[in-house]
Amino acid sequence: YEEGSSEDAWPPTVYVMVVILLGPPGVGKGTQAVRLIDSVGGEHISTGDLLREACRDGTDLGLEAQGFMDKGELVPDLLILDLIRDHLSTTDSETSIVFDGFPRTIAQAEGLDGVLLDVARGVSEVVVFEAPEDELIKRLSGRRSCTDCGAVFNLHFDPPTSEGECGRCAGPLVQRSDDQPDTVKNRLRVYESQTAPLIEHYSSHPASLKRVSAVQPVNDVQLAFRAALGIGLTV
Ligand code: AMP
Numbered sequence: 001y002e003e004g005s006s007e008d009a010w011p012p013t014v015y016v017m018v019v020i021l022l023g024p025p026g027v028g029k030g031t032q033a034v035r036l037i038d039s040v041g042g043e044h045i046s047t048g049d050l051l052r053e054a055c056r057d058g059t060d061l062g063l064e065a066q067g068f069m070d071k072g073e074l075v076p077d078l079l080i081l082d083l084i085r086d087h088l089s090t091t092d093s094e095t096s097i098v099f100d101g102f103p104r105t106i107a108q109a110e111g112l113d114g115v116l117l118d119v120a121r122g123v124s125e126v127v128v129f130e131a132p133e134d135e136l137i138k139r140l141s142g143r144r145s146c147t148d149c150g151a152v153f154n155l156h157f158d159p160p161t162s163e164g165e166c167g168r169c170a171g172p173l174v175q176r177s178d179d180q181p182d183t184v185k186n187r188l189r190v191y192e193s194q195t196a197p198l199i200e201h202y203s204s205h206p207a208s209l210k211r212v213s214a215v216q217p218v219n220d221v222q223l224a225f226r227a228a229l230g231i232g233l234t235v
Contacts (some may be wrong), residue, residue: 013097017042018121019229020103020207022198026136026143027214028221031152032129033098035222040231042096046143049150050083051075072178072186074104074194081111086137093119096216104195109202111200123207127228128213129200129221142208144173160216169203 021029033044042232051069054062061083065075084102091097114123142155148171153160160167178187202209210228214221
C-alpha cells in the first residue's frame with residue numbers, strides 16, 4: 001500500500017508475510033503451504049519444485065542439480081541463492097510468500113536475509129513442522145505426484161480414487177525417484193545435519209518461530225499452522 005493513497009489503504013487489512021517452513025522431508029510442508037495459499041493467497045516458493053522443473057526442462061541449473069537430487073544431497077548454496085534471487089525479482093513486494101524447502105543451510109538463511117533486504121523485506125515467521133522419523137518414512141514411501149499438474153497424493157493417507165491416476169486432472173501418478181528407501185534415509189540424515197540447525201539459528205532472529213505437530217489430520221495441522229501465523233481459523 002501507499003500511505004495516504006486511498007482511505008482504504010490504512011490500516012492494511014492483510015499483513016504481508018514472508019514465512020519459512022522448516023521440517024524434515026515428508027512432514028507435509030508442501031501440502032500445508034498449498035492449502036494455506038489456496039485460501040488466503042500469496043506465493044508458494046518450493047525450491048524442490050523449481051529444481052524438478054529445471055531438471056525436466058534440461059536447463060543448465062537442472063543438469064547441475066540432478067546428480068545431487070538423485071543422491072538426496074543438497075544442491076550447492078550458490079545455485080539455490082541465484083534461483084531464489086531470480087524468482088524474487090518477479091514477485092510483487094505486496095505478495096505474501098511461503099518458502100517451502102528453503103532455506104536448508106545457515107548459508108542459505110543468511111543469503112536470503114540479504115536478498116530480502118535488497119527488496120526492503122524480511123522473514124516475518126518461521127514455522128517448524130514436527131513428526132517422528134518412522135512416520136516420515138511411511139509418508140515418503142506412499143507419496144505419489146501427478147506428472148501433469150503436480151498434485152500430491154499419499155497411498156496410506158490420501159489415496160487417489162482411481163489407482164495411478166490424478167484425482168484432479170486424470171494425469172499419471174508417479175513416485176519421485178528420491179522417495180526410494182535408500183535416498184529417503186540419506187535425505188533424513190542431511191536434514192538433521194544441515195537443516196535442523198536452522199531452528200536454533202531462527203530462535204535468535206527477529207522472525208517469530210513456532211512449532212506445529214504434523215502428527216494429526218491434515219485439516220488440524222492446517223488449523224495449528226494458521227494459529228501459529230495468527231491468521232483466521234477457518235479451513
Ligand atoms: P524437496 O522437494 O524440498 O524435498 O527437495 C528435493 C531435493 O531438491 C532435495 O533433496 C535437494 O537435493 C534439492 N533441494 C531442494 N531445495 C533445496 C535447497 N534449498 N538447498 C539445496 N538443495 C535443495
